[in-house]
Amino acid sequence: MFASSANEMLATRLGQLLGLPVPRVEPIEVSKWLIEHARDLRIELAGTTASWKPGIHLASLYADDPAESQVFDYLPEALMDSVHNLADFGRVLVLDRWACNCDGRQAVFSRRGKRGYFATFIDQGYCFKRRGVEFSGFSLARGLCPKLRLPECNELGRVRAALSRA
Numbered sequence: 001m002f003a004s005s006a007n008e009m010l011a012t013r014l015g016q017l018l019g020l021p022v023p024r025v026e027p028i029e030v031s032k033w034l035i036e037h038a039r040d041l042r043i044e045l046a047g048t049t050a051s052w053k054p055g056i057h058l059a060s061l062y063a064d065d066p067a068e069s070q071v072f073d074y075l076p077e078a079l080m081d082s083v084h085n086l087a088d089f090g091r092v093l094v095l096d097r098w099a100c101n102c103d104g105r106q107a108v109f110s111r112r113g114k115r116g117y118f119a120t121f122i123d124q125g126y127c128f129k130r131r132g133v134e135f136s137g138f139s140l141a142r143g144l145c146p147k148l149r150l151p152e153c154n155e156l157g158r159v160r161a162a163l164s165r166a
Helices: 003-017 032-037 077-082 087-098 156-165
Strands: 025-030 042-045 048-051 055-060 070-072 106-111 118-122
Touching (some): 003 025
Antiparallel strands (some): 025 055, 042 048, 070 106
16 A cells, blocks of 8 residues: 555544544555456546556545445635535535645535435545645645635634634
8 A cells, every 4th residue: 555545544543533424444455357357447647547456555535426326526716605614615624724734625426306415525645745745834724625715614713713712
């Protein structure tokens, strides 16, 4: 397992302990046979394709049951008010700040029927100063989903108080 996988696993487990909506992650064994026979196990990056290497990899549970819901990796800003757990963006900011997440905060949004959306936070692989980022002068909004304007969050006062204690 690579360092980013260990970071992903530890930060996700911390998120679970904090009650944040994060998918379950587990290490899994990926065999050479599976890599050779599963076309989906290819990494496409910058116009090149590479195969996985056999061994231990980190697996993430899907954000919601695909048979019962739709999952989106983007939600227009106009629909952010229909996210039921919008306050969790402020709560995950505390984890991002404490764990020195040097990547932008990513979320996926699931929807069952017409009842609005639910955010699940994914991709904690760049936590724990993986790139040696210094946080002096670090913006409060850094690490939030780009379409969420922090002042609109009802929890802003509590977020700032939690950050001052973090």
